[in-house]
Amino acid sequence: MKIADADILLVPGLGDVPAGHWLNRWRDKMANARFVELPGGHAPVFKAWMDGLVEAVADAQRPVVLVAHSLGVLTVAHAARHFEHGKVRGAFLVAPPDLGQTDPAPHFDTTGFHPRPTGPLPFTTRVVASRTDPSCAFDTAHEMASDWGAHFQDAGESGHIDLASGHGPWPDGLISFAYLMKTL
Known part of the structure; x- marks a missing residue:
């Protein structure tokens, strides 16, 4: 699938997405x-985030490809069963958080x-x-990816894959996303 043939929905994580963040650049x-x-x-509220994502997918005019970062990844995983069958063709999920960890605990x-x-995600x-x-x-x-039936990609020592860890443009991510699009 060509990028131009899909609605690319960007699902941010917790907080604001800084201007130089790769999501804004994309x-x-x-x-x-x-x-x-x-x-x-x-201060995300689960139901509001779920409803917002499900509504955005429903409103899309073309096949949807989701690109999510951090808490947006979990939002996509939870919402997956609520999307119209076949409407979402793929998802590129970056830096999933473990909300069960205690150090650092979610705030x-x-x-x-x-x-x-x-x-498995559908x-x-x-x-x-x-x-x-x-x-x-x-x-x-890695366990999350396995549970979801997803291809897992090792990003090396890249922190949270955000602006603070030096991932403004993130060209490697864009190449990986383009590869995902070719497989759809």
């Missing part, structure tokens, strides 16, 4: 990419987001995780 590069509006970015109400869903999925992500152990991220 939105600026792809005319058909847009952020899913999720209320209360710093928001995780009700609904945790525990994470298990079972669309082609790639999970990208770092060996040095403070929000999720590498083995746990």
Whole structure:
């Protein structure tokens, strides 16, 4: 599938997405990419995030490919069973968080987001995780990908794959995303 043939929905994580973050850069590069509006970015409410994502997918005019970061990854995994069958063709899930870890413990109400869903996602999925992500152990991220029937990609020692860890443009991620699109 060509990028131009899909609606690319960007699902952010907790908080604001800084201007230089790779999600913003990708939105600026792809005319058909847009952020899913999720209320209360710093104090997310599970039902509001789920409803916002399900509504955004339903409103899309073309096949959907989801690109999610951090808490957005868990939102996609939870919402997957609520999407219209076949509407979402793929998902590129980056830096999934482990909300069950205690150090550092999540600083928001995780009700609904945790525990994470298990079972295969109903669309082609790639999970990208770092060996040095403070929000999720590498083995746990690998387990999530396995549970979801996803291809797992080792991003090396890349922190949380965000602006703070030096991932503004993130060209390797864009190449990986393009490869996912070719497989759809």
